[in-house]
Amino acid sequence: MEGIGIYSRMAVQRGGKSMILAYLAGKYTAGPTFINIEIANTTAMRLWQQGFAVICPHTNMANFEKESSTPYEAFMEGCLEMVRRCDVIFMLPDWEQSPGATKERELAIELRIPILYINT
Numbered sequence: 709m710e711g712i713g714i715y716s717r718m719a720v721q722r723g724g725k726s727m728i729l730a731y732l733a734g735k736y737t738a739g740p741t742f743i744n745i746e747i748a749n750t751t752a753m754r755l756w757q758q759g760f761a762v763i764c765p766h767t768n769m770a771n772f773e774k775e776s777s778t779p780y781e782a783f784m785e786g787c788l789e790m791v792r793r794c795d796v797i798f799m800l801p802d803w804e805q806s807p808g809a810t811k812e813r814e815l816a817i818e819l820r821i822p823i824l825y826i827n828t
Contacts, residue, residue, distance in 0.1 A: 727761040731791050731816075733809040734800025736766055748800060751826060755798065763790050784808055791815050796822045 732752055736744050748766030755762045765787050787808065791797060797816045803809040803825075816823050 727759065728795045729793065730755055730760040730762050731794040731797045731812070732762060732764045732766070732800065733791075733797055733806075733812040734766070734803045735806035735809060737806075739802075739805070751798070751800060760796075763794065765790065784811065787812060788815055791821070792819065794821060796824060799823060799825045801827060 732748055732755070734744065734748055745766045748764050752762045752764035752767065788811065791812050792815070794816075797812065799809065799813060803813065813823060815821075
């Protein structure tokens with residue numbers, strides 16, 4: 709989680725009045741889904757501990773693909789809407805393996821939302 713120091717300090721300095729809203733993007737179905745969810749969940753908790761308000765779609769929609777008839781496109785559009793509302797986006801390791809995370813990153817670039825890459 710190196711390289712997020714300035715954002716972490718900004719999040720803490722806001723003192724809970726107006727937290728930085730962070731979106732966590734990464735692979736979900738590429739590889740074992742349960743491992744991807746666990747990695748995202750652990751990372752989200754660490755970001756919360758550093759003072760961010762975190763949107764983690766991995767845990768927000770965990771296993772929906774098994775239990776819902778909602779099409780992938782609807783989930784993806786919902787995720788893109790969450791990205792639009794964020795102050796910063798964090799990319800999980802191996803995000804490149806995910807078409808969804810790639811779309812989220814492209815949107816963040818288009819909207820000039822800062823993107824930070826998590827190595828571990």
